[in-house]
Amino acid sequence: MxxxxxxxxxxxxxxxxxxxxxxxxxxxxxxxxxxxxxxxxxxxxxxxxxxxxxxxxxxxxxxxxxxxxxxxxxxxxxxxxxxxxxxxxxxxxxxxxxxxxxxxxxxxxxxxxxxxxxxxxxxxxxxxxxxxxxxxxxxxxxxxxxxxxxxxxxxxxxxxxxxxxxxxxxxxxxxxxxxxxxxxxxxxxxxxxxxxxxxxxxxxxxxxxxxxxxxxxxxxxxxxxxxxxxxxxxxxxxxxxxxxxxxxxxxxxxxxxxxxxxxxxxxxxxxxxxxxxxxxxxxxxxxxxxxxxxxxxxxxxxxxxxxxxxxxxxxxxxxxxxxxxxxxxxxxxxxxxxxxxxxxxxxxxxxxxxxxFDNLDHGTSLFKEKAIYFNEPYDQYRPEARRFREMVTKYKPKEKFKIILYPETKIHPFYTSKEYSKLKNKFPNTEIFSYNPYLGLIPSEISDIFPASQNLTCYEYDSNSLAEQYPTFVNSLIHFLDKNKKEEIIIVANNFMKQIIYLINRKFESLKSSYNFKICNYDENFVFERLEDILK
Ligand SMILES: [Zn+2]
The missing domain is CATH 3.20.20.105 (Queuine tRNA-ribosyltransferase-like)
Structure with missing residues (x-):
């Protein structure tokens, strides 16, 4: 047959x-x-x-x-x-x-x-x-x-x-x-x-x-x-x-x-x-x-x-x-x-x-011609997102570089965005990651990899239980902080990230002291000088 x-x-x-x-x-x-x-x-x-x-x-x-x-x-x-x-x-x-x-x-x-x-x-x-x-x-x-x-x-x-x-x-x-x-x-x-x-x-x-x-x-x-x-x-x-x-x-x-x-x-x-x-x-x-x-x-x-x-x-x-x-x-x-x-x-x-169901990843292409959609929290479990987060856990940032975590922009891949160029010009000795509620942390260098390169994301900022709804993001961030304890990390935190950090601080009190990160508030009045002050 x-x-x-x-x-x-x-x-x-x-x-x-x-x-x-x-x-x-x-x-x-x-x-x-x-x-x-x-x-x-x-x-x-x-x-x-x-x-x-x-x-x-x-x-x-x-x-x-x-x-x-x-x-x-x-x-x-x-x-x-x-x-x-x-x-x-x-x-x-x-x-x-x-x-x-x-x-x-x-x-x-x-x-x-x-x-x-x-x-x-x-x-x-x-x-x-x-x-x-x-x-x-x-x-x-x-x-x-x-x-x-x-x-x-x-x-x-x-x-x-x-x-x-x-x-x-x-x-x-x-x-x-x-x-x-x-x-x-x-x-x-x-x-x-x-x-x-x-x-x-x-x-x-x-x-x-x-x-x-x-x-x-x-x-x-x-x-x-x-x-x-x-x-x-x-x-x-x-x-x-x-x-x-x-x-x-x-x-x-x-x-x-x-x-x-x-x-x-x-x-x-x-x-x-x-x-x-x-x-x-x-x-x-x-x-x-x-x-x-x-x-x-x-x-x-x-x-x-x-x-x-x-x-x-x-x-x-x-x-x-x-x-x-x-x-x-x-x-x-x-x-x-x-x-x-x-x-x-x-x-x-x-x-x-x-x-x-761990057998669905196998049939899902590594690359798709069309952008995938992230509409609701459950979409964090789709195989493409699962696979991407898994890949990032193996990514090693450059040594002795400060790390900036920055909210994802609408431009994909992130390294082609205006924000990325500005960050790179102002802070040359840093490694920049963007972040997305569904994909976790995205190293800029591999932000052209599917689906970081091709997705449309629905952002909800106002839900009270926002952080609880994205456990995979929380896990990605904790894993990253654990792995990079020796590096200096600056998190440019939008409302979503603020809620995630609040949750981490509340739930993982014992771990908090061992993390090494600073927060830079990201809102509609955000200016790069704010980040500059922190990085000094
Ligand atoms: Zn009919």
């Missing part, structure tokens, strides 16, 4: 997955298609640009049996691009048992010539106690091992017949849900068995309750052990889940949400769902929303209304995936995710976990 990554940002990636029926551009949303009673015309789904659909192999097996083997799943559902098949595990969750063995299911999925296949699993769902979850995970691993043997046998037989390199992409169904060590256990087992795609079972209950924080922890756990292979996330069909899941490292999603929401008269929009009967205007210009007013859509007979609403919902999901892709290309996935997070407290809760 080939999965090629073209662009990254945070954990998000734009990639290409090769399958028997063509290349899947990821991140991809894959609509769920019912193999027997599909309400939305599959040609519509194809026409609006979905390159892949997912259908249920268990239902196809029960309903079509040998006919499906003869005609192939593509003919059965009338879709000639990429088809993914789920195996019936979900039916186990819904109806208890399924009357098929893992071996039969695996052979059936091979015989119907699916492109991406999932072995028969036993989902854990959500809220299952640990022992029962463990039992399901062990059962799934056993099933998958059985499937894996079938795949190996079949592919040896096939390789005698043809030299085709591309084969069915089999996904390892990762179960365990909130029991994170079980998630790890199943992922590692499937990795070892040679599965190249991981399909994360994400309980419907979690999604319905908007438990994005728990979902984030599950994805993070999986990505820690499987960092490179593509990840499919089951059941993610909400415009708020998609950017979060992509940012954490998921590459594909499937869901029947477009039709399930439509049946319930729920209208998707970029930040959530709303009830159709509560809408006066459509916040969308898709072909459906252009043809009807909310009132007109409501007055259609039930089936037509569901169909039209489901079509609109599909447009929204497609737009969402495209927006996320654009954000990755622009290097602004963080900004995009934060703007979404402001639309729902549950998403914000999940985004607040990002500061402890």
């Amino acid at each position: 080939t999965f090629e990554v073209r662009y990254n940002d945070l954990g998000g990636r734009i990639g290409k997955l090769e399958t028997l029926h063509g290349t899947l551009d990821t991140p991809a949303f894959i609509p769920v298609i019912h193999p027997v009673k599909q309400l939305i015309d599959i040609n519509f789904i194809k026409k609006i640009g979905f390159k892949a659909v997912i259908t249920n192999a268990y239902i196809a097996w029960k309903y079509y049996g040998d006919e499906a083997k003869k005609r192939g799943i593509h003919k059965i559902i009338n879709f000639d691009d990429i088809v993914m098949t789920d195996s019936g595990g979900y039916q186990v969750l819904e109806y208890g048992e399924v009357k098929v063995k893992p071996r039969e299911m695996a052979e059936f999925e091979i015989d119907i010539r699916t492109d991406i296949a999932v072995p028969l699993d036993k989902p854990t769902g959500y809220g299952l106690n640990y022992n029962n979850a463990l039992e399901n995970v062990e059962q799934t691993i056993k099933n998958v091992q059985e499937t894996s043997n079938i795949i190996k046998n079949k592919s040896t037989n096939q390789s005698n017949e043809s030299s085709k390199k591309i084969d069915i992409v089999w996904a390892g169904p990762v179960q365990g849900a909130e029991h994170l060590n079980l998630v790890k256990r199943s992922a590692l087992s499937f990795d070892e068995m040679g599965f190249n795609l991981m399909a994360l079972g994400s309980p419907v209950e979690l999604m319905e309750a908007y438990e994005f924080a728990t979902l984030s922890k599950i994805i993070y756990t999986l990505k820690k052990v499987i960092p490179s292979k593509p990840i499919h996330l089951f059941g993610a069909g909400h415009p708020l889940t998609i950017p979060l899941a992509v940012a954490l490292g998921c590459d594909m999603f499937d869901s029947a949400s477009y039709i399930l929401y439509a049946r319930d008269n729920r209208y998707l929009y970029s930040n959530g769902t709303t009830r159709l009967d509560g809408l006066t205007f459509f916040p969308c210009s898709c072909s459906i929303c252009n043809s009807f007013s909310p009132k007109e859509l409501l007055s259609l007979d039930e089936t037509s209304r569901i169909i039209e609403l489901a079509k609109h919902n599909l447009y929204v999901l497609k737009t969402e995936v495209n927006s996320v892709k654009n954000a990755i290309l622009e290097g602004r996935l963080w900004e995009y995710l934060m703007s979404k997070a402001h639309c729902h407290p549950k998403l914000m809760e999940a985004v607040r976990l990002l500061k402890d």
Whole structure:
């Protein structure tokens, strides 16, 4: 299997997955298609640009049996691009048992010539106690091992017949849900068995309750052990889940949400769902929303209304995936995710976990063409800022030079600013650092390094808890003062810095005496002579 990554940002990636029926551009949303009673015309789904659909192999097996083997799943559902098949595990969750063995299911999925296949699993769902979850995970691993043997046998037989390199992409169904060590256990087992795609079972209950924080922890756990292979996330069909899941490292999603929401008269929009009967205007210009007013859509007979609403919902999901892709290309996935997070407290809760996810730095470019934005205190944790502060801890100022810490100006890099030239002319034997609430201290010599060179910063000066909101700045400053105890340091302190120093003095009383710095007040009447007096 080939999965090629073209662009990254945070954990998000734009990639290409090769399958028997063509290349899947990821991140991809894959609509769920019912193999027997599909309400939305599959040609519509194809026409609006979905390159892949997912259908249920268990239902196809029960309903079509040998006919499906003869005609192939593509003919059965009338879709000639990429088809993914789920195996019936979900039916186990819904109806208890399924009357098929893992071996039969695996052979059936091979015989119907699916492109991406999932072995028969036993989902854990959500809220299952640990022992029962463990039992399901062990059962799934056993099933998958059985499937894996079938795949190996079949592919040896096939390789005698043809030299085709591309084969069915089999996904390892990762179960365990909130029991994170079980998630790890199943992922590692499937990795070892040679599965190249991981399909994360994400309980419907979690999604319905908007438990994005728990979902984030599950994805993070999986990505820690499987960092490179593509990840499919089951059941993610909400415009708020998609950017979060992509940012954490998921590459594909499937869901029947477009039709399930439509049946319930729920209208998707970029930040959530709303009830159709509560809408006066459509916040969308898709072909459906252009043809009807909310009132007109409501007055259609039930089936037509569901169909039209489901079509609109599909447009929204497609737009969402495209927006996320654009954000990755622009290097602004963080900004995009934060703007979404402001639309729902549950998403914000999940985004607040990002500061402890240490695997997001890897995918974030060292250099970006566009400036990054620092809008709110939480942005101090974005990987670019984290990385920059880390780099500065290793920076060594020149010996026997006095050190000036000066507020950052609007001009980047700082060494090209008027203030810098003035400082350098007046005080030649000094080393000058600028400072920024999000990036900490910035040595002028490396102020042309991204993101010190390219950022737009929102300054708030009046908040009472300002210093408490920037712990990373406090830490950077303390670290710097500790490291340079022997040097003479003059801090040209604006209001932000004054509050930080006040906090340091208050909190670190014992350390205070060992620090060696002088303060020069920086306000609107600031003149260089003031600094000159201190430096004398
Ligand atoms: Zn629309």
